[in-house]
Amino acid sequence: MIESGSHRPGVFARDFGLPDHTALRYEQPAPALRELLPSYAVLDSEEGFAHTDESWMLPSWAMIWIILAEAPISVSVGNRRYPKLSTAILYGVTSRAMPVISNGGVTIAIDISPLGWARFFRESAETLRDRITPLEEVLPAELVEELVHRLYYSDRALEVKGILDDIFTRALPPEHRDEPLIADIMKIVTAKGTTDLRAAATQIGIQPLKLRRLSQRYFGFPPKILLMRARFLRVFLEMMISPDHAHEAVLTSVYFDRSHFLRDAKRFLGMTPRQFMDMNVEYLTAALRARRLVLGVPTPSLDVSPPAADILETR
Template structure:
């Protein structure tokens, strides 16, 4: 199959190749991207990844270890369901090929179904949750025969379209909350809950179920990611130049950074970031954002011809 009809962004440097495929419009509210990562034999990468939304991943490597938050690195299963995170994920990979599929909060609700809070800051082997068997089968096929980008994208599209079914009753509210979380002007949980039409306690339960975290945590995460995203787009700038407008001062940002990444901004800047560099490059080219958790599903859900 030719890949000319795919909307693909590519990064290729130092034995690391990352290709990001944009989902078709009907799946864009639920899936942020499909990404193919390839590491040449013997090439080792280590990185400290910022918070992100949930995703599905599958692949094989000489070494593939990770940990969310603090603790020792542990082997990553061949087919993985990873929940949303609000803290650093450290990874170390040597050689290998992988597929990943980013899930929006609406995608988690539609295709996974369990409360997102149960998988917050966790990853597990597929089969340990109630996720549909067809997702596991799709990941197995991608792992065995995922070299053809167009064929893989077709498989992913076909699998998720078969699972769409009827729109969940909560989806309109979910999308409204997602828009609120992403909005630059959103700073008040009380104002957001009032705008959505939910009382404070119901709003908090709703966010934990569909987004994995309380609304205050979601707003803090977006503020942090907007700042880190600006810096990663241009690492030559000083941190002060990348700060989100809602930080009181640089000390406020440093406290958030340490709580999220287990290190200071200067310590982070001194480390190599091959995976983040590749991800920021292809995400920005493809969707106009620097990181997965900044992806706005409605921005790309417009009529186009998809696979």
């Protein structure tokens, strides 16, 4: 397997809490890329161990996967099932937890923020949400070929960050005209307590209809859905990473009551939080812990980019 860890100083793989027969790296991209591609991950597991065969992904922003595993990988996204993923794929922005079936091998993931979507992709994020698309359908073929070739012949561990930084820095398109508004919308949909979308739209100087249109174009969903997703993940990820801690105070600071939280769990997990946590999520939990150690936040969908000086607290 690969060498687990990170190039970030002071981060140690022993703190990830990885299950046996698995490995993981999390990396922070080069400064010029961080607001667009918030993180890189390298996932690996040994073949033939039942607890490594099925894992889960939580709803998040879009993501590129480069699959270097020899055995097939299958994923279900809502009612869509993808029985054998191709080598280079794009996950659109997702709104449901997704089961992943594999049998060992390396996969490299590149997270894409809404700012990154505006910069690298012409398609609407709404069109490609909750689905998987071959990467060559949405990015230049020569870029996809270089990604696959260089990663395939790398050590698939310590060399990955440098390769991805180099490829995406050279491929970086000019700034998109909507990026200032996209950054403002990111602050809205990731802020703790934002509930009044009309007031939030006024604060950033746009009409609510334009807020909705831009949100669907670059974020994949209307802002109300994104607020609900962020609210749920903010509570649920703490429950996953620190299951022995009391979470009632965190829950009641965000939700009116527990039934409200359970309704969101049904929407975003398809089941109750306890049912989800009773499944094979040990590797997912280690990945959440690792990302928080490397980047400060366990999932890119809770990143605030650029850092908000003035978070909209309207509740």
